Each structure stands twice: as C-alpha cells, then as structure tokens.
Amino acid sequence: DAKTTQPNSMESNEEEPVHLPCNHSTISGTDYIHWYRQLPSQGPEYVIHGLTSNVNNRMASLAIAEDRKSSTLILHRATLRDAAVYYCILRDVTGAGSYQLTFGKGTKLSVIP
Amino acid sequence: NAGVTQTPKFRVLKTGQSMTLLCAQDMNHEYMYWYRQDPGMGLRLIHYSVGEGTTAKGEVPDGYNVSRLKKQNFLLGLESAAPSQTSVYFCASRRRLPYRNTEAFFGQGTRLTVV
Numbered sequence: 001d002a003k004t005t006q007p008n009s010m011e012s013n014e015e016e017p018v019h020l021p022c023n024h025s026t027i028s029g030t031d032y033i034h035w036y037r038q039l040p041s042q043g044p045e046y047v048i049h050g051l052t053s054n055v056n057n058r059m060a061s062l063a064i065a066e067d068r069k070s071s072t073l074i075l076h077r078a079t080l081r082d083a084a085v086y087y088c089i090l091r092d093v094t095g096a097g098s099y100q101l102t103f104g105k106g107t108k109l110s111v112i113p
Numbered sequence: 114n115a116g117v118t119q120t121p122k123f124r125v126l127k128t129g130q131s132m133t134l135l136c137a138q139d140m141n142h143e144y145m146y147w148y149r150q151d152p153g154m155g156l157r158l159i160h161y162s163v164g165e166g167t168t169a170k171g172e173v174p175d176g177y178n179v180s181r182l183k184k185q186n187f188l189l190g191l192e193s194a195a196p197s198q199t200s201v202y203f204c205a206s207r208r209r210l211p212y213r214n215t216e217a218f219f220g221q222g223t224r225l226t227v228v
Contacts, residue, residue: 034216036217041222042221043205043220043221044156044203044217044219045219046216046217049216087155099144099161100146100158100161101158101205101217102158102172103148103155103156103157105153105155106155
C-alpha cells in the first residue's frame with residue numbers, strides 16, 4: 001500500500017470542529033482512503049472511507065482533494081470521547097496486498113474541555 | 114452481538130514458555146488478522162487468513178504460528194516466548210464481499226508480558 005503522512009499530534013477544544021489532515025502524494029487510482037481510530041486501551045474502530053468524492057456518515061466527514069494527494073477527516077463537533085489516535089490508511093483493492101490493512105503511527109488527538 | 118472476542122485479556126509468561134491466543138468472531142467473516150502493537154507504535158500485521166484452512170505471513174511473522182481450522186476462530190501461537198514479544202495483540206476480522214474494501218472489526222486486545 002502507498003504511504004501516508006499525518007501529524008503526530010493535534011489538540012482541539014471540546015464542541016469545536018476538528019480537521020485531521022493526511023497526505024498521500026503517491027496514491028494510485030485504485031487506492032481507497034480509510035480512516036480508523038483507536039480510543040485509549042481499545043482496539044481500532046472503523047470511521048469512514050472514500051475513493052474520490054467527499055463522504056459523510058454519523059461519525060465524521062471525509063474531504064478528499066481533487067488530485068487525491070491529500071484528505072481531511074472532519075469531526076464536526078469534538079467531544080471528550082473523540083480523544084484517540086486517528087489512522088489514515090490507503091488500501092489498494094486490486095493488488096496482492098489488498099487483503100491487508102497497514103497502520104502507520106497516526107495522529108493523537110487531544111480534546112480540551 | 115459479541116463481534117470479535119479475544120481470550121485471554123491479560124497474560125504473563127516466562128521466557129521459553131508457550132501459549133495460544135484465541136480470537137473468535139460471530140459475524141461469519143472470511144478474513145481474520147493478528148496484529149501486535151508496541152508502546153507508541155502503530156499496529157503491525159503478524160499473520161492473516163483469507164478463509165478456513167488458509168493462512169499467510171504479514172509484516173512481522175517470526176516467532177509466531179497461526180491456525181484457522183474453523184471459520185470463526187483464528188489462533189495465534191507462541192512456541193517459545195521471548196521478552197521481545199511483550200506487546201498488546203489485536204485480532205480483527207472483516208467480510209469478503211461485496212469487495213475487498215470492507216471495514217475491519219477489532220477485538221479489545223490481549224496484553225502479554227514475557228519476563
């Protein structure tokens with residue numbers, strides 16, 4: 001899978017929007033952009049994924065740049081429960097590695113009350 | 114709905130001992146995975162399985178063996194534990210269809226300490 005670059009950490013105030021960036025300049029046409037998050041002392045959980053168009057679900061929104069070389073996970077209103085490590089992952093659904101999900105170090109989000 | 118269940122949740126082993134970690138999923142998923150997570154690091158893939166009776170190596174397979182005799186279970190074995198295998202182990206599963214692009218579900222983790 002192509003690599004992603006995320007800031008090590010970010011802070012947000014409670015009840016404010018949070019924009020978590022991810023750079024993926026070597027993304028290929030068949031790479032999907034996935035986001036997972038890991039709450040303290042828990043396993044990762046799926047947040048959202050997309051290919052080209054922006055995506056929304058009950059947890060978050062995913063904004064994908066027109067050239068697909070970057071994306072942003074948007075939490076519309078941060079709560080204390082959103083404090084977690086957020087992972088941006090690219091998945092090539094066509095290649096031999098498509099079975100795998102490769103995690104980087106992610107962005108640790110702190111939410112300030 | 115239990116999802117993905119890992120047994121045990123905690124374990125302390127002495128160097129050289131063996132043990133098996135059990136992962137069970139009740140979602141009828143085809144794909145299952147074992148990861149390890151060391152402090153301050155992301156998850157690294159140990160082994161995975163794309164179906165009953167099949168397994169494959171991931172990024173860090175040395176020192177581990179796996180088996181998938183039943184679709185719902187994926188076992189991770191340590192034949193001779195070493196301190197370097199002290200870590201938190203996570204199991205995950207996901208369904209194959211409609212594409213290979215489905216979301217993964219993770220267990221709560223097994224914290225293993227080798228002394």
